[in-house]
Amino acid sequence: MKLFNPVKLFIEHDCISNHASDLCVLGSRAFIVTGRSSASNGSLADVCSVLEAGGIPYAIFNAVEENPSVETCVQAAKESLAFQADFVIGIGGGSPLDAAKAVCVLASDAALDESCMYEKLPGITPLPLAAVPTTCGTGSEVTPNGVLTYHRFHTKSSMPYTVFTAIALVDGKYLAGAPESLLINTSVDALAHLIESYLSAKADSLNRMYSSYGLQLWGILKDTLFAREASEEEGLHITAAMAQQLMLTSTIGGLAISHTGTSLPHAMSYGLTYEKGIPHGKACGIFLAAYMEQYARRNPSDTEDVCFFLGFDSIEEFGQWITDHLGTVSITKAEAAAFAEGLAQNTGKLATFPFALEYADIQEMYTKSLKITE
Secondary structure, X not given: OOOOOOOEEEEOOOHHHHOHHHHHOOOXXXXXXXXXXXXXXXXXXXXXXXXXXXXXXXXXXXXXXXXXXXXXHHHHHHHHHHHOOOEEEEEEOHHHHHHHHHHHHHOOOOOOOHHHHOOOOOOOOXXXXXXXXXXXXXXXXXXXXXXXXXXXXXXXXXXXXXXXXXXXXXXXXXXXXXXXXXXXXXXXXXXXXXXXXXXXXXXXXXXXXXXXXXXXXXXXXXXXXXXXXXXXXXXXXXXHHHHHHHHHHHHHHHHHHHHHOOOHHHHHHHHHHHHHOOOHHHHHHOOHHHHHHHHHOOOHHHHHHHHHHHOOOOHHHHHHHHHHHHOXXXXXXXXXXXXXXXXXXXXXXXXXXXXXXXXXXXXXXXXXXXXXXX
């Protein structure tokens, strides 16, 4: 058993201004990586204010798309090199934070190019990274992995480097006014992190401190987050206290998977996101019940724990709750077969499941989770 995470983590209101010195000590020229609207909640303004007060020049790259591509990260790295930045600040959800990790690698040496994102090179020392999450699902601020879109392979995958942030500044106020769909999809991503970590082949009594506590927090939050209807215009109007709890739960989920990694629902989600445009959190969430059913056939006590922490009496009740709130996704029989074959060949992800799976088990997870059409 081991427990390790080198990130200096702060979770509090006005986190950025409270810890300005911790941010500014990372370097002398900052490169900010964010999305077109990721930082419109005041987070970018707060970061810029601190940098300006500290006399640190900065440049902003705000073109990170949802599910960032290798090509976008390469372009951002070129701009970082041109600016001569010596540290990076990622602001936003999982996409900008993961892209920022890739930029830390690519901009660490002007001789690097896109090829290093496909095959790991030795001797790379990434630039220091600060993370400011603005959604409640990714946990990327405390994980070492960066998930990118690889158009060459028509899928998403973790880049071949581990990049821990030097400092993570987590503040629930940046969730204020977030669209309902964003809050729900990202919170379901956090749920997937917690379940997959608790049921991972790498789970142990130490790292389960994170996943068990996070599941209990999520179980409390779900009754408020999913209890009311809201229009796209009005949003959910979550309280400041709830926003902070959502961010805490997300970060705990990140701490959990920083020790175990994600498992099969994440692997299964990537095809739906790339090929069908299903948001990442939803794409993970719809596979959770079928994943738990497979696990329960070998070790029901662990899945009973998960259900108890979340406030459900059974996997069946949990699965119906997921369907009620996330809906269903339709794919063709040919697509289902292709996805199942891809997972069957993904030996790395299959190894995260503590028990051996037959091909029929893999097919069953797809057929139980999706609406299969001709």
